Amino acid sequence: MASDKPEFLQEAGPAAWRLAAQVVTAVGQVLLWILTGIGRLLKPLTGRLVASLYGRSTPPDPSHRAPGGTMYARPGAAAPTPHTPPLLRWLHAWRRFGRSWWYGPVTGAVLALAALFEIPLHHRQAVSLLGGFALASTVPLMFRRESLRPAAAITLGALAASLLSGQPLLATTAFAALYTLFLLAQQLPRQSTGVLGVGSVVAVGVVYVASGSLDGIPWPASLVAVVAALGLGDARRTVETAEASMDEERERNSETLTRLNAVQREQAVLRERARIARELHDVVAHSVSMIAVQAETAPYTMQTLSPEAKNGFAEIAGAAREALEEMRRLLSVLRAEPNAEPAEVTPQPRLDRLNELIDSHRGAGGEAQLRVNGAVRPLSTTIELSAYRIVQEALTNARRHAPGSRVRVELDYLGDRLAVRVTDDGSPVPVTRVENRTKAMGHGLVGMRERATLLGGRFAAGPRAEGGFAVQAELPVGQNRRS
The missing domain is CATH 3.30.565.10 (Histidine kinase-like ATPase, C-terminal domain)
Structure with a gap:
């Protein structure tokens, strides 16, 4: 069935779309030019900022370069002290602080002081019921590393009691509760974390129904915050488990590689000893064969030999032949290796x-x-x-x-x-x-x-x-x- 629209209307739609695309492309290109120009203007400033934070790699000292181009330290010269960028120094300092025993008490005390300073913003006195609930919700976190579950029970219980009694929600106590959920999800098994999540969602629903403490916060935002805290804790636990497994795997691989290198080196020593033994066999065999030949031909070249001398030369030749047979037998054992190199048939070099x-x-x-x-x-x-x-x-x-x-x-x-x-x-x-x-x-x-x-x-x-x-x-x- 033919379209009832005029032909110019059928062509106007695609043309308008192409025109709109060209306009968008032109506007985007202009914005890209502007941003590129701003970036070039700010490049020296950003370069200095990045260099100050991450450090600047310095070229090696030319005086430490050997004539052939190989880098070696000069005799008697002190090794250069590596320069650690400021950002890495801050990160290392923070990690050392995080591993210290006083990390928990300090951060918990800072959080409690922040809660007390926040109370006047809600037109309340620090020495009040709200202040008591605020301290009860934050001070237990000072002992979270030693006794996480009892501290978490006090923190979450104090916050729930504060909200059910009609006290306003403090940002510090809310952070303390969410951080506590994060720590619990990080340490508890996944099944227990699920039970904790259901209980937390029910507790948030009860607060919304029984009091007006959370009326200023949309309930979907509260649920998302609780679920996000639990999800991040569970994800962190998964990452730590994976890292521990990877560390164990790397350690096992390192041990395996160490043993493999030791075996390869031992095999290389054995192969080289076999090769040396074959070469020495060729050298000694030549000398012993010369002894045997000389001892066998002596009775024919020296007619005046006594019977006793002839017997002595015969014994020398026989002993030489037996020595050659023993050396060939030992060499056959060396050459029985599956990957042994073929023995040289040319005279040994000198x-x-x-x-x-x-x-x-x-x-x-x-x-x-x-x-x-x-x-x-x-x-x-x-x-x-x-x-x-x-x-x-x-x-x-x-x-x-x-x-x-x-x-x-x-x-x-x-x-x-x-x-x-x-x-x-x-x-x-x-x-x-x-x-x-x-x-x-x-x-x-x-x-x-x-x-x-x-x-x-x-x-x-x-x-x-x-x-x-x-x-x-x-x-x-x-x-x-x-x-």
Whole structure:
């Protein structure tokens, strides 16, 4: 059925709506411009106000920056004292006050004094029936932490008696009653809180019917205030229960993570020891196999040997072969780990290959220098292998945690030990990464420490005072010679 309205009337409605929308948009845009301009004018003032309340973050002192960009404290310099913003100081002071034993007596006494000062505003004397009811409704709150339920009974009963006797309602006594309901709902079970709510609503209804003390307050407002006080108390109890549960959960998670980290570290130690044992097996196996071969070939190369000497060489070869079999059996146990790394089949590296290691580090984008001090002399294969692996792991950690830094490798041939030192000067990486470097390099440091400890040496690693990181190891050599 066609519309009876003229065509211009049908189009006038949408046009009027679009025009009204444009007018509203224009007015709103003008208001936004005005508010934006006011905000820009007040921005310096608000910035100073916020800075005075919350504090202003100050940039770090450039004198504490290491040459490579890493932040370290200067040697002997006192640590800067952190500045607490005023607002946080006030909040901390209030929290300390709230946790103190005199919080309840002080706040209750202040509320009682406020009630006495409010009584003259209603043209009544402080020493009167209203004053007695006011004190009875506020003074018990001084003991609310020790005996909440008896104090609440006195407070609510005194207020109900005051209203039923026709006394005017004081703002302080009304606040005391609502606060008491809040505290009860915060501590009582939810079922008891429901019973308390029903009783409070009935009591408010009885006061409205039996006296005119609340005639100036609409009854819906009174009911909403009572229900709101109980609801806020119940919500607070729920929040506190949830926070307690979260704290317990965080504590359990922390304990679990601590145990997990301990297990992971123990597994890393075991894996590194197995790896070191495999490498040492390869070294010792080579030497023992050489002994066996020499002992077996001696009777054929030396024709003048007596039968007793030939038997001695045979026993040496047999003992060497048995030792090799025992080492292979032990190594098979180590290699039985499900996640064990495959053993190397190439010859184990020694210190004469350090230049190749330095060149590979440079090829990966790093800077490294090698310096050798003292009289270079041949050492045992185990000592040279351990020193090589320590330098290799230190260079790997430098590339991983301080990319682009300059690394210095030093070998000191001392009388009874070989000192290995690998240092870097830091790198322009985030400060938090460098500060947590010791933790992040956990497994690498474990391997280096295990190598030094198994040989009876010493090991140390950590940040340097002038910036960067240092790895130091001392391996005892005694009278060892190249095997």
